Amino acid sequence: MIDIAWSQFTPWSALIGGILIGLAAASFLLLNGRIAGISGILGGLLTPLRGDIAWRVAFILGLIGAPAVWFLFADLPAINIEANVPSLIIAGLLVGVGTRYGSGCTSGHGVCGLSRLSVRSLVATLCFMGSGFVTVFVMRHVIGG
């Protein structure tokens, strides 16, 4: 009973973008020997250790700089942020605390963890995907509906 949003579904750009994300995780793993887990890379900056700062900042700057590099060649695709400011603050706090307690986010557990067939990461991914589905259901169809 799932209705697919055919007009919004973008399988090719999703797949190509996904492959790029995979290549980023692969290059980080095969060049630097580390897992490309964004919440861990960012969170590690809050308890900085000598010699452990520059590469973290570099990775984050790469992410933040991606739209500028993109913009050299093409217009950026639309970014529509529906959430209001209080919701964004609550969401940010939950994402910050949750990813650190759970030792990872969509990149570390989702992409890298599933790629190395880690059961621990599979459990984490099922937890955040599950609660994401439930949250959107409640917000759009229980409270909003």
Add this chain to the structure above:
Amino acid sequence: MKYSIASLVSGLIFGLGLIVSGMANPEKVLGFLDIAGLWDPSLAFVMGGAIIVGVGAFAVARRRTLSFLGFNIKIPGHTHIDKRLVFGGLLFGIGWGIAGFCPGPGLVALGAGETKAAIFAVSMVAGMAVFELIERSRAKS
């Protein structure tokens, strides 16, 4: 130095992948999480594409002790599934569902100059700081 350059390039490719895939746009992420509405399966294709490449990369990494730049390969060895993993994942998912942002897309949208993404990103770092404070007070007691 080469370690940081490889990090910068990896972060950049990661960010470009998020833009190409549409995942820097929370509207699209929420379209995936809204199974009961009109469902946009794109996010599953993003994960699929990334994992296809990732499986190959980990297969190579597992046979090596040093990376191609000569650094130790650090693949996490934890296998335990505990309350922290589950509870943390559930909390993260609630936040993800509220705004449609997980950490990577939040930072990319911040780089695109979105004020609302900046509010999300600052709150996320604050959340991470709260976690560190709780950990520290626990370690003391």
